[in-house]
Amino acid sequence: xxxxxxAHQTKHLSQLQYPFRTCCFHLAQRDNGxxxxxxxxxxxxxxxxxxxxxxxxxxxxxxxxxxxxxELGSGVGLSALALSSLGWDVLATDLPDVISAVLSxxxxxxxxxxxLTSGAIQVCVLDWTIPPDKWTWDNDLHIAASSEDRIELxxxxxxxxxxxxxxFDMIISADTMYNPALVDPxxxxxxxxSVLSSSGAKRAPPVYLCIERRDPTLIQQALAxxxxxxxxxxxxxFRKKVVKAxxxxxLTWTPEDWDGVEIWKLTLRNTA
Numbered sequence: 001x002x003x004x005x006x007a008h009q010t011k012h013l014s015q016l017q018y019p020f021r022t023c024c025f026h027l028a029q030r031d032n033g034x035x036x037x038x039x040x041x042x043x044x045x046x047x048x049x050x051x052x053x054x055x056x057x058x059x060x061x062x063x064x065x066x067x068x069x070x071e072l073g074s075g076v077g078l079s080a081l082a083l084s085s086l087g088w089d090v091l092a093t094d095l096p097d098v099i100s101a102v103l104s105x106x107x108x109x110x111x112x113x114x115x116l117t118s119g120a121i122q123v124c125v126l127d128w129t130i131p132p133d134k135w136t137w138d139n140d141l142h143i144a145a146s147s148e149d150r151i152e153l154x155x156x157x158x159x160x161x162x163x164x165x166x167x168f169d170m171i172i173s174a175d176t177m178y179n180p181a182l183v184d185p186x187x188x189x190x191x192x193x194s195v196l197s198s199s200g201a202k203r204a205p206p207v208y209l210c211i212e213r214r215d216p217t218l219i220q221q222a223l224a225x226x227x228x229x230x231x232x233x234x235x236x237x238f239r240k241k242v243v244k245a246x247x248x249x250x251l252t253w254t255p256e257d258w259d260g261v262e263i264w265k266l267t268l269r270n271t272a
Contacts (some may be wrong), residue, residue, distance in 0.1 A: 013102035024089040037098035042212035043174030048082035053245035067169040089119040093126035166196035174210040194268035204268035
């Protein structure tokens, strides 16, 4: 991986040529101030390389069924494309404005250039503010959407033969803990997905979060809530491991280039 700049140095570019392992993703982004989700962020850059490192130790093709991952707040789609290229089936979720602005187009633009061993990628709406008892896994366009969004989505055609659904083998999200009002809905969503993916004897899947510690108080309160309110075991990935993964991926930034970026692993504790 060469000439990959930190996301904060490329916000002014509407198109990015983004090398990742043996692929090169063509990513459109928008920095129009309307939503944070339409531009590339540091978290997705760091998380995709860390996941590539840990997934390389596991054989996706050896399993009878491809491993499945769901991403919350997929944004421009870098992490989704990265995991698909590694052999995972990916359910990339976000809000309708992000999906229509960048996510769907980026997935469609790159899907034909992925390796033959790549997994499927599906895109759908998952609004964290919708209570889990209102979710549906039988709709090709959304898992959880507001009434207004459903009306807008109803004009679109179905895109998936069969929706990827729980159980998921991994849950990921990057740069999604920045708004205090969304922390509890976000953690509730992670909790419900973990419960749905750990029925019977199946263990809860790992949840990997990449955060940029812009507001230390918010982050500390969110991690404490994940542990004390939502029953997650919370563990920070050692920075040395993240640095090693980035080096393997050919990304040689200075420490200042990604200062404040952290990766955390959450695992729902056994409630039996």
